[in-house]
Amino acid sequence: MPEISYLEAIRQALWQEMKRDERVFLLGEDIGRYGGAFGLTHGMLDEFGEERVLETPISEATIVATAIGAALLGMRPVAELMFMDFVLLTLDQLANQAAKMHFMFGGRATVPMVVRMPGGSGSGAASQHSQSLESMLMHIPGLIVINPSTPYDAKGLMLSAIRNPNPVCFVEHKILYKTKGEVPEGDYTIPIGVAEIKRPGRDITVVANNIMVIKTLNVAEKLSKDGIEVEVIDPRTLLPLDTETILKSVARTGRLLVVHEACQTGGWAGEVIASVVGSPVFDYIDAPVRRLAGKDIPIPYNRVLEKAAVPQEADIEQEIRALVEGRI
Amino acid sequence: MPEISYLEAIRQALWQEMKRDERVFLLGEDIGRYGGAFGLTHGMLDEFGEERVLETPISEATIVATAIGAALLGMRPVAELMFMDFVLLTLDQLANQAAKMHFMFGGRATVPMVVRMPGGSGSGAASQHSQSLESMLMHIPGLIVINPSTPYDAKGLMLSAIRNPNPVCFVEHKILYKTKGEVPEGDYTIPIGVAEIKRPGRDITVVANNIMVIKTLNVAEKLSKDGIEVEVIDPRTLLPLDTETILKSVARTGRLLVVHEACQTGGWAGEVIASVVGSPVFDYIDAPVRRLAGKDIPIPYNRVLEKAAVPQEADIEQEIRALVEGRI
Amino acid sequence: MSKDNGKGSEKDIGSREQFEERVKRLGMSDDSLIGLYRTMSTVRHFEYMADKLYAAGKVHGTMHLSAGQEAVAAGISLAVKPDDYLINHHRGHGHFIAKGADINLMMAEFLGKDAGYNHGRGGSMHIADFQSNNLGANGIVGGGIPQAVGVGLALKMQKRKEICVCIFGDGAANEGVFHEAMNMVALWKLPVLYVCENNKYGMSMDVERASAKLPIAQRADAYGIPWACVDGNDVVEVYDAMKTAVEHIRSGNGPYFVEAITYRYFGHSKSDRNLYRPKEEIEDWKQNRDPIMHFTKHLLQSEIMDEGQAQEIDVQAEQIIVKAVEFAEAAPEPDVSTLMEYVYA
Amino acid sequence: MSKDNGKGSEKDIGSREQFEERVKRLGMSDDSLIGLYRTMSTVRHFEYMADKLYAAGKVHGTMHLSAGQEAVAAGISLAVKPDDYLINHHRGHGHFIAKGADINLMMAEFLGKDAGYNHGRGGSMHIADFQSNNLGANGIVGGGIPQAVGVGLALKMQKRKEICVCIFGDGAANEGVFHEAMNMVALWKLPVLYVCENNKYGMSMDVERASAKLPIAQRADAYGIPWACVDGNDVVEVYDAMKTAVEHIRSGNGPYFVEAITYRYFGHSKSDRNLYRPKEEIEDWKQNRDPIMHFTKHLLQSEIMDEGQAQEIDVQAEQIIVKAVEFAEAAPEPDVSTLMEYVYA
Numbered sequence A, B: 001m002p003e004i005s006y007l008e009a010i011r012q013a014l015w016q017e018m019k020r021d022e023r024v025f026l027l028g029e030d031i032g033r034y035g036g037a038f039g040l041t042h043g044m045l046d047e048f049g050e051e052r053v054l055e056t057p058i059s060e061a062t063i064v065a066t067a068i069g070a071a072l073l074g075m076r077p078v079a080e081l082m083f084m085d086f087v088l089l090t091l092d093q094l095a096n097q098a099a100k101m102h103f104m105f106g107g108r109a110t111v112p113m114v115v116r117m118p119g120g121s122g123s124g125a126a127s128q129h130s131q132s133l134e135s136m137l138m139h140i141p142g143l144i145v146i147n148p149s150t151p152y153d154a155k156g157l158m159l160s161a162i163r164n165p166n167p168v169c170f171v172e173h174k175i176l177y178k179t180k181g182e183v184p185e186g187d188y189t190i191p192i193g194v195a196e197i198k199r200p201g202r203d204i205t206v207v208a209n210n211i212m213v214i215k216t217l218n219v220a221e222k223l224s225k226d227g228i229e230v231e232v233i234d235p236r237t238l239l240p241l242d243t244e245t246i247l248k249s250v251a252r253t254g255r256l257l258v259v260h261e262a263c264q265t266g267g268w269a270g271e272v273i274a275s276v277v278g279s280p281v282f283d284y285i286d287a288p289v290r291r292l293a294g295k296d297i298p299i300p301y302n303r304v305l306e307k308a309a310v311p312q313e314a315d316i317e318q319e320i321r322a323l324v325e326g327r328i
Numbered sequence C, D: 001m002s003k004d005n006g007k008g009s010e011k012d013i014g015s016r017e018q019f020e021e022r023v024k025r026l027g028m029s030d031d032s033l034i035g036l037y038r039t040m041s042t043v044r045h046f047e048y049m050a051d052k053l054y055a056a057g058k059v060h061g062t063m064h065l066s067a068g069q070e071a072v073a074a075g076i077s078l079a080v081k082p083d084d085y086l087i088n089h090h091r092g093h094g095h096f097i098a099k100g101a102d103i104n105l106m107m108a109e110f111l112g113k114d115a116g117y118n119h120g121r122g123g124s125m126h127i128a129d130f131q132s133n134n135l136g137a138n139g140i141v142g143g144g145i146p147q148a149v150g151v152g153l154a155l156k157m158q159k160r161k162e163i164c165v166c167i168f169g170d171g172a173a174n175e176g177v178f179h180e181a182m183n184m185v186a187l188w189k190l191p192v193l194y195v196c197e198n199n200k201y202g203m204s205m206d207v208e209r210a211s212a213k214l215p216i217a218q219r220a221d222a223y224g225i226p227w228a229c230v231d232g233n234d235v236v237e238v239y240d241a242m243k244t245a246v247e248h249i250r251s252g253n254g255p256y257f258v259e260a261i262t263y264r265y266f267g268h269s270k271s272d273r274n275l276y277r278p279k280e281e282i283e284d285w286k287q288n289r290d291p292i293m294h295f296t297k298h299l300l301q302s303e304i305m306d307e308g309q310a311q312e313i314d315v316q317a318e319q320i321i322v323k324a325v326e327f328a329e330a331a332p333e334p335d336v337s338t339l340m341e342y343v344y345a
């Protein structure tokens, strides 16, 4: 299988689906000649033309609303928000409108649309360009929230997202864009709402999303040399969340750690933990159920502070060791 | 002490603080002659005039931004969003701007402002006028999120909110507006970030907010006749959250149930539960740690469905009994 | 078309000749004129019945009635085609009826019944009928305005002849999305007819205290969008303006903006005590500028309709509404077991 | 003032007489003129140094350089008072320097040092100096536009004479808050000077493809706000327009809107490969319309400044920047132990 980057995998999914389904089109800011802030849509304007690679004014709320209107008429819009932080400009349209239409209208409207949004820190873009806001989106019934960690998942989930009849928030991580992995050239989908055990292990279950999956896998590799076997679960979809896979795993390992970059307070780790300790699996748990998350601060500009604001591999290793060795 | 309603208590706080501090002013839609959608500001236009009871066009984002700008210049704006659902139109200003300014500007700016927003279902206003979105706000460091359940708390917390140098989301519940309670006429404040044990009990700790506090207290009263003593904790402030009071209580009771009207998935119950089971108190817990929350659906218009969408007293009673009797 | 600044003022109905010359120029048949009367009468009866039901405690939830504004809905409906798209706002009963919605299903939804358009999930503020390209009302003021960009865009991409009519109020025109949407429909020359139903108040806010410059329609100049501001209580004038607008749009010239000055008789919603507007003002509009009365005088004067026909139409309209109430009241509530349905497609 | 539609085109600098007549009419002293030159030279040197530092890998994070747009910042700063308020946007270095910010502290912030204006928390996109009523830049395009309503409102409530200057780009003018804010400052007659710095592109989006009608400034008509659109590369013309605007505002007549047509030399930010604009266009602006070159010719021609002085000022400007870099590089990083500070006041 060819090795391509996370960014290329997403582009490939968009490209192939636009070839396959003429109802699919892209809209967003600077996605044409410029290729988007991260170059993800580079080359697509030349391939598909201005009608299907629609550059918009800087009007995020109306970008999302335009996707809604077009979706109601049977199109399959894929909107890009240049940075996830800007989703806060669109939440009325996304949460009050798109997410609720199918329900409010008694099942008689469907809103098949995808909104792409790169989140995460690490690029020195400071507080307004580095947030991980997926936990907020997860609180809105009617939305689907996808959050891939690998090129393979990114392509397969994007194809599923575009073909799904509901409004999908497709949350990317800007630092993952350059990471590479094997991706089939052909058409394949990954089911929405199904987690994946990225690495099996008997000693502890660690649930992590996007970049934290990669970091946790590195730590797991290292720890296994010391005989600590970490099971790493990537929910891949945060809403709907595949709690079953997580519950089964925790029932086996008896220990749970949730790792995310998003700020800890109000973060999605709470959702995972509450689902576990509220279930019969509670009886199988041997240690406090912990989370390791971003600090409850805006992301600082300075690179030292920026790193310190979110979990690093050393933090993950330390937390896992403490849990497995019963020091917590 | 005079008995007044939750609505009157908030009005009294606004009124008295405007008398005491000329920097305080109100802004929002239809808050003048009309008195706001719920009549909360009724009479204030006549008392304080158009300069201090500022009626705005229907421009929520700029209502919040106006509060920010005025706060930066030392004013003490109190903005009203007619329904909490509309906060989704203002989150860029609230979360990307107000919440982050003090930090982004290295501690050199302060944004003393209050945004009032009535949330909650029960009035048949349907999906776009009935949400409880406090859990989303709780995920934004830099914000303070207050959520009173009684007239007494509402007044004391509002006075604290206006005097606080940070941006405060003051989340009211429309169904509580008419509920009455004893409220001192004079000036008093309730500290932000301090929970209150609304009813002591030894058998189980129930943490609930706004209207669910009232419902839980009714249930507790009933259950105590059957010898089940429920400890009811009202965080009053969701951000910062007083986990210490909750931890102490659970260490005593060994059981925890969190009740809120907000949708369960991604709701703040997860935050409370994660804080508890991640702490040493984990060892004192005898039963699964549970939550009882709003269904993961938009609020339906039909009154029967609307009731069924959020926890009712019977549900709370059932859940508590099951936990205490070890049936979960 | 008058660039009425939005202030109400007495006006006589004008001479028979003028009226007949105008309907002739517009090619309006007697049937179509009587049809307009029927539409307005039906809307009026629906709204007064809704108010009665509410007073009788049969409605759980809020509603926004359009009595007094019937000419706007009627005038639009005659100018567009049945398969044109409608994006409606919270004060939308009249527009739904004018677009030909099934009044039984509307009433059932209003009473929250499973037989309603939205299976009782939406209520007055969210009635929609996707079969008839009626994309629904919106509880968020201005919420539908930017969605019209997407509908217009899809129509253009799909190379279809239909247009999108988007209704909103004077207050909604101050939401930010108004600006974003106007700019985008103009940039992309989309087939969207924006209709600002200016009933002179938001909830209680006088349009003159909410909008820096009037008429609201002149804001369209900023985007190079052609516009008109008309007497929204003169159904023929409304039709005249809409006809021009629709022709402009359907011939591929891009969007058009029409502001219709009108007035609502009832309070904004249930909680309204009308403290913000003088009783005299309300009376003036009811007595001197009522769209139905005004139009009736014309039809009688020009002998297009006689008293008898008028009465007959009113009685039929009332019967339709009464039957709808019977249907709705008899209809069952949604089954609680279906609570979790319709969240995801 | 020219209602330039935003298209760049060759222009000779005009005769010595015209220039001298104009500065005389505007009452500009030789010192103030030379001051403008000094400001522009300092900004230019800062931006090129920033680019160098970035290329040298010394900057972690993004930046938006204003080289080519110096005349706008300089012209404004001469028209306002030091204690007037500034709401800046992401491309804000020039405006900060023109407002008299301490370049050492700016540079330190740019390098993320604790000695920086924001203790290294903000970086290029968030530099602010509350001591000097400099309310900061914004990473959210258009984010500051509605905040100016609140600043203007507070100034009015506090019965103060200062005004608020709010800078934003051509792209920002398409955000919804632009509309909400224009309407509100006009309604309430607030002391706000809105300056749209139209450098003809957003990130890559040509203003003609992003805005349905030009000039952008004409949108002010929709709110009854007086406006002008000027050559933003002619510092005297900018000053002229700003002076008029500031006088209008300070005498209590409410807001004013000025659009300044200019051009940026560098890419939008670090990631830009300039694929969206022809190299010739960039060269044309650099060769034929450079604001500093243009102004220098005038000053020399009118013998207000000679080559020697010019060089001296440039050298001084460069030294200030070099010193600032030394200061910033020597300054310590924020201590990680302070990570949790400044979240709450």
Ligand SMILES: Cc1ncc(C[n+]2csc(CCOP(=O)(O)OP(=O)(O)O)c2C)c(N)n1
Binding pocket: B029, B058, B060, B082, B086, B089, C064, C090, C091, C139, C140, C141, C142, C168, C169, C170, C171, C172, C173, C199, C201, C202, C203, C268
């Ligand atoms: C975003 C938003 N803000 C405020 C409200 C509350 N509200 C409902 S209707 C209304 C007035 C709307 O005025 P207008 O657009 O003129 O329509 P009208 O009610 O006059 O028909 C307001 C403020 C809302 N529903 N949505």
Ligand SMILES: Cc1ncc(C[n+]2csc(CCOP(=O)(O)OP(=O)(O)O)c2C)c(N)n1
Binding pocket: A029, A058, A060, A082, A086, A089, D064, D090, D091, D139, D140, D141, D142, D168, D169, D170, D171, D172, D173, D199, D201, D202, D203, D268
């Ligand atoms: C709300 C928002 N949308 C998009 C962006 C990404 N972005 C940063 S600058 C920019 C272009 C802004 O154009 P303009 O307002 O003309 O300012 P200029 O960069 O040309 O000075 C964009 C799209 C952003 N920072 N904020």
Ligand SMILES: [Mg+2]
Binding pocket: C169, C170, C171, C197, C198, C199, C200, C201, C202, C203
């Ligand atoms: Mg109105």
Ligand SMILES: [Mg+2]
Binding pocket: D169, D170, D171, D197, D198, D199, D200, D201, D202, D203
């Ligand atoms: Mg620009």
